[in-house]
Amino acid sequence: MSFEQILDKRLLRHAFERASSSYDQSAVLQREISNRMLSRLEYIKYQPDVILDAGSGTGYGSQQLLKRYPGKPIIAMDIAQSMLLQARPHLNWWQRLLPLPQHSHYVCGDIEQIPLQRESIGLIWSNLALQWCNNLQQTFAEMHRILRTDGLLMFSTFGPDTLKELRESFAQVDSFNHVNRFIDMHDVGDLLVHNGFAVPVMDMEYITMTYSDVMSIMRDLKAIGAHNVTQGRRSGLMGKKSWDKALSAYEKFRTDGKLPVTFEVIYGHAWKPPSRQSILTPETRRQLGLID
8 A cells, every 4th residue: 555545543533533423414325334234134144242343433333233133242343432422322311320231332442453352252343444444454354363263244345436426526636635545345355365254255336326516525525524534635725726626527427417426335244264273183283283
C-alpha cells in the first residue's frame, strides 16, 4: 500500500466520534447490508457461545444478533467511544443506574489490534468495518487468534467500485485522493486462506442509491463518518472553481433526474479449522519431534 492510501486512524476515530449522534439517521445502507448478512445465517447451522460484533457502530447488528442468539454473550467493539455510548440500551435515566445485562459488553478497540484473549470467541461478526483497516492481513490474523477452533467469521466490506462516480468526478479536478481505497474480493479471499481460515465463501453485489444532488451525497457520507482519511487527501479546502468542476463532472452520471451512488458490497464467511498439530495422534507428533 502506498503512503497516500494509508488511513490516518486518529482522524478516522475522530470522524466516527463526531458522527455518532447523526449516524442512525443516515445509515440506511449499513442496516440493509446487516439484514442481508443476517439472512445468510439462516443457512448456517451454528450456535456460537460468545459473539464479537467487530466495528459495532451504534449497535444495530448487536441488537439483531441478541435476538437471534438470545442469552448469548455479545461483545460490541468499536474504535469510537461515542459510538459505543450510542449502542448502549436506550434506557430511562434511572435504568442507566442499574448494571447492564450480563450478555452485553462494550469494548473500545481497533480491529487491527483486538484487545481480547486467544480463542475466546465463537462468532466474529463484522459489518462494513474491514475497509477501515490499513493492514487487512494483520486484522485477519487477529481474528484467527481470538476465534475458537471451529469458530465462524462472517463479514461484509466494500469493494473497489464503491463510490466510483465520486472518484471519477474528483479525478477531473486534481490528483489527490478524495475517496478511500477499497480492496478486491479475490484479494480478501486470498488473505483469509493465508491467515489460516478454511472454506472461505465470498460473493459480491452492487447496490445503487440515488440522490437529488451532490451535496446530499456528501452530507450523508459525513453523517455516517465516511470521510476521506487517507494520507494522500487534499490538505486544504477545494476552491470554488474546482468544486464546480467536480459537480459538473458528477452531473454526467444523472439518470432519470437522480444522481447514482454505487456501492460494491463484498460478503464473506470462513471457519477456523483445527490446527494440523492438534489432529495428529500423540505418537505421530512424537515421531515428528513436535513433542518430547
